[in-house]
Amino acid sequence: xxxxxxxxxxxxxxxxxxxxxxxxxxxxxxxxxxxxxxxxxxxxxxxxxxxxxxxxxxxxxxxxxxxxxxxxxxxxxxxxxxxxxxxxxxxxxxxxxxxxxxxxxxxxxxxxxxxxxxxxxxxxxxxxxxxxxxxxxxxxxxxxxxxxxxxxxxxxxxxxxxxxxxxxxxxxxxxxxxxxxxxxxxxxxxxxxxxxxxxxxxxxxxxxxxxxxxxxxxxxxxxxxxxxxxxxxxxxxxxxxxxxxxxxxxxxxxxxxxxxxxxxxxxxxxxxxxxxxxxxxxxxxxxxxxxxxxxxxxxxxxxxxxxxxxxxxxxxxxxxxxxxxxxxxxxxxxxxxxxxxxxxxxxxxxxxxxxxxxxxxxxxxxxxxxxxxxxxxxxxxxxxxxxxxxxxxxxxxxxxxxxxxxxxxxxxxxxxxxxxxxxxxxxxxxxxxxxxxx
Ligand SMILES: [Ca+2]
Ligand SMILES: [Ca+2]
Ligand SMILES: [Ca+2]
Ligand SMILES: [Ca+2]
Numbered sequence: 001x002x003x004x005x006x007x008x009x010x011x012x013x014x015x016x017x018x019x020x021x022x023x024x025x026x027x028x029x030x031x032x033x034x035x036x037x038x039x040x041x042x043x044x045x046x047x048x049x050x051x052x053x054x055x056x057x058x059x060x061x062x063x064x065x066x067x068x069x070x071x072x073x074x075x076x077x078x079x080x081x082x083x084x085x086x087x088x089x090x091x092x093x094x095x096x097x098x099x100x101x102x103x104x105x106x107x108x109x110x111x112x113x114x115x116x117x118x119x120x121x122x123x124x125x126x127x128x129x130x131x132x133x134x135x136x137x138x139x140x141x142x143x144x145x146x147x148x149x150x151x152x153x154x155x156x157x158x159x160x161x162x163x164x165x166x167x168x169x170x171x172x173x174x175x176x177x178x179x180x181x182x183x184x185x186x187x188x189x190x191x192x193x194x195x196x197x198x199x200x201x202x203x204x205x206x207x208x209x210x211x212x213x214x215x216x217x218x219x220x221x222x223x224x225x226x227x228x229x230x231x232x233x234x235x236x237x238x239x240x241x242x243x244x245x246x247x248x249x250x251x252x253x254x255x256x257x258x259x260x261x262x263x264x265x266x267x268x269x270x271x272x273x274x275x276x277x278x279x280x281x282x283x284x285x286x287x288x289x290x291x292x293x294x295x296x297x298x299x300x301x302x303x304x305x306x307x308x309x310x311x312x313x314x315x316x317x318x319x320x321x322x323x324x325x326x327x328x329x330x331x332x333x334x335x336x337x338x339x340x341x342x343x344x345x346x347x348x349x350x351x352x353x354x355x356x357x358x359x360x361x362x363x364x365x366x367x368x369x370x371x372x373x374x375x376x377x378x379x380x381x382x383x384x385x386x387x388x389x390x391x392x393x394x395x396x397x398x399x400x401x402x403x404x405x406x407x408x409x410x411x412x413x414x415x416x417x418x419x420x421x422x423x424x425x426x427x428x429x430x431x432x433x434x435x436x437x438x
Contacts, residue, residue: 030048030049030051030052030053031052031053031054031055032044032047032048032052032053032054032055033054033055033056033057034054034055034056034057034061035057035059036057040061040063041054041056041061041063041065041074041084042063042065042066044056045065045066045067045069045072045074048069048072049069050069050070050071050072050091051070051071051072052069052071052072052073053072053073053075054072054073054074054075055075055077056074056075056076056077056082056084056098056099057077057082058076058077058078058081058082059081059082059083060083061082061083061084061085062084062085063084063085064084064085064086064087064088064104064105065084065086065087065088066087066088066090067087067088067089067090067091067094068090068091069091069094070091070092070093070094071091071092071093071094072091072094072095073094073095073097074087074094074095074096074097074099075095075097075098076097076098076099076100076120077098078098079098079099079100079119079120079121079143080100080121081100082098082099082100083099083100083101083102084099084100084101084104085101085103085104085105086101086104086105086106086107086108086122086125087099087101087107087108088105088107088108088110089107089108089109089110089112089115090110090111090112091112092112092113092114092115093113093114093115094112094115094116095115095116095117095118096115096116096117096118096120097116097117097118097119097120098119098120099120099121100120100121100123101120101121101122101123101125102121102123102124102125103123103124103125104125105125105126106122106125106126106127106128106129106130106147107120107122107128107129107130108127108129108130108131108132109129109130109131109132109134109137109156110132110133110134111132111133111134112134112137113134113135113136113137114136114137114138115134115137115138116137116138116140117129117137117138117139117140117142118138118139118140118141118142119140119141119142120142120143121142121143121145122142122143122144122145122147123143123144123145123146123147124146124147125147126147126148126149127147127148127149127151127152128144128145128147128149128150128151128166128169129142129144129150129151129152130149130151130152130153130154131151131152131153131154131156131159131180132153132154132155132156133154133155133156134153134156134159135156135157135158135159136158136159137159137160138159138160139151139159139160139161139164140160140161140162140163140164141162141163141164142164142165143164143165143167144164144165144166144167144169145165145166145167145168145169146167146168146169146170147169147170148169148170148171149169149171149172149175150166150169150172150173150174150175150193151166151173151174151175152172152175152178153174153175153176153178153179153180153183153200154178154179154180155178155179155180156179156180156183157179157180157181157182157183158182158183158184159180159183159184160183160184160185161174161183161184161185161186161188162185162186162187162188162206163187163188163258163259164188164189165188165189165191165257166188166189166190166191166193166196167189167190167191167192167193168191168192168193169193169194170194171193171194171195172193172194172195172196172197172198173190173193173195173196173197174196174197174198174200175197175198175199176197176198176199176200176201176202176246177198177199177200180200180202181200181201181202182201182202182203183200183202183203184202184203185202185203185204185212185213186204186205186206186210186211186212186213187206187210187211187212187213187254187258187259188213188214188258189213189214189257189258190213190214190215190216190217191214191216191257192216195245196215196216196217196244197244197245197246197248198245198246199245199246200246200248201246201247201248202248204242204244204248204249204250204251205250205251205252205253206252207252208226208227208237208251208252209235209237209252209326210252211236211237211252211253211254212237212242212250212251212252212253212254213242213250213253213254214253214254214255214256214257214258215242215250215253218238218242218253220238220239220240220242220253221238221239222234222235222236222237222238222239222255222268222290222328223239224239225237225326233327233328234290234326234327234328235326235327236254236255236256236260236290236292236326237252237253237254237255238252238253238254238255241253255268255290256290256292256362260292260293260359261292261293261356261357261358261359262293262294262295262356263293263295263297263354263355263356263357263358264291264292264293264354264357264358264359265289265290265291265292265293265297265299265323265351265354265357265363266289266290266292266359266362266363267287267288267289267301267349267351267362267363267364267365268288268289268290268328268362268365269286269287269288269365269367270285270286270287270288270303270347270348270349270365270366270367271285271286271367271408272284272285272286272347272367272370272409273285273286273408273409273412274370274409274412274413275368275369275370275371275380275409275413276370276371276373276377276378276379276380276413277337277370277371277372277373277413278337278372278373278374278375278376278377278416279337279338279340279342279372279373279374279375280336280337280338280375281336281337281375281416281418282313282334282335282336282337282418283334283335283336283337283370284332284333284334284335285303285332285333285335285347285349285367286330286331286332286333287301287303287330287331287332287333287349287365288328288329288330289301289321289323289328289329289330289331289351290323290326290327290328291323291324291325291326291327291328292326293325293354293357294325294326295325296322296323296324296325297322297323297354298320298321298322298323298354299320299321299323299351299352299354300318300319300320300321300351300352301318301319301320301321301331301349301350301351301352302317302318302319302349302350303333303335303347303348303349303350304347304348304349304350305340305345305346305347305348305370306345306346308339310333310335311335312333312334312335313334313335313336314334319331319333337370337372340372341372342372342373342374342382342438343371343372344369344370344371345369345370345371345372346366346367346368346369347366347367347368347369347370348364348365348366348367349364349365349367350363350364350365351363351364373438374433374436374437374438375416375429375433375436376388376416376429376430376432376433376434376436377433377436377438378391378392378413378414378430379391379413382437382438383435383436383437383438384430384433384434384435384436384437385434385435388430389427389430389431389434391413391414392414392416392422392426392427392430393427395410395411395414395422396422396423396424396427397421397422397423398411398414398415398421398422399411399420399421399422400412400420414426416429416430417429
């Protein structure tokens with residue numbers, strides 16, 4: 001064969017190969033639009049090839065979609081404005097994102113792998129997400145709420161769930177009862193489900209400091225930090241493990257629902273030294289704060305009774321605090337009750353919003369109430385009588401350090417002269433006021 005012939009054949013082969021490659025590239029890049037190209041999502045799915053992308057404009061599509069093509073990407077405009085009833089997936093590597101599925105059929109994953117379900121709202125469906133023999137799928141940043149079951153699994157393993165809010169589901173948030181093990185859950189919020197998770201053998205945290213999930217029924221506190229939660233100082237992670245039905249546990253339960261902003265401070269508790277106080281006497285209110293963000297923040301904190309900002313003993317109406325990332329502090333406010341009428345008052349602490357802060361729901365905290373009364377009325381029933389005397393005698397000798405099992409305020413309410421001990425002076429005050437009433 002002549003050299004030129006060989007060159008021509010080689011060139012032909014090269015161009016053919018390029019064309020085939022280009023064709024595959026074109027096939028992969030196909031984008032179909034709903035409703036521009038097809039009026040319904042199902043018609044677009046039926047017309048699509050594997051690995052196509054279907055973009056769905058905002059609107060209400062009153063259809064449940066059945067999907068059997070590998071790699072298909074179904075993308076709604078936004079989870080708030082692109083509605084459909086749900087989708088049943090029977091193919092691998094499918095992606096569903098940006099849909100609002102309300103009063104529909106939710107998402108079904110049937111014997112599929114490597115699918116991504118992200119940024120959808122799945123609300124008021126029977127099962128939010130139902131998985132049957134589905135593995136290695138990625139379920140992230142969805143709101144799965146007000147369903148009967150949030151997620152149900154039948155022999156479905158090795159799936160990853162993160163950043164989802166699973167809330168108000170009337171049965172179980174996640175149901176592994178019919179087989180679901182080695183699934184991995186972190187940074188999800190479990191809120192107000194009848195039972196947050198049922199059975200299974202799964203992983204519930206991403207190690208330290210990344211952490212686990214937020215559980216509304218977690219009862220622990222956050223006073224310590226570190227991988228073993230034995231180092232001084234809070235870190236936004238509960239100090240004790242959160243048990244999950246079955247033998248599982250979340251070793252690093254989060255103290256606040258995800259996501260935590262990069263600028264985000266919050267008040268975690270407000271406690272006032274007395275719940276019942278003689279009018280005109282001093283109180284101290286402790287406000288505990290946490291910095292969930294990754295920046296050092298400086299901000300003001302004030303406290304109010306009812307809607308009136310309290311002027312502190314130092315004459316100011318606020319305190320300024322600086323708090324490093326993932327750290328807690330307690331600010332103490334000393335104030336006097338002279339301006340408060342006798343009766344119940346609510347106590348509220350408020351912090352200023354720091355620059356860039358999005359979640360301000362935890363920048364205000366209401367701490368129940370205090371009862372302002374006449375001096376000597378220990379139990380707040382508006383009269384000084386024998387029960388106040390016996391209460392004070394029962395607290396005789398108590399100091400803030402010697403409380404044992406008792407509530408701090410029980411001792412504090414009896415320490416009428418604020419000298420940090422319940423002694424004969426306090427008993428004499430009660431007796432001298434015997435019979436006084438509001
Ligand atoms: Ca902790
Ligand atoms: Ca906040
Ligand atoms: Ca009384
Ligand atoms: Ca005293």
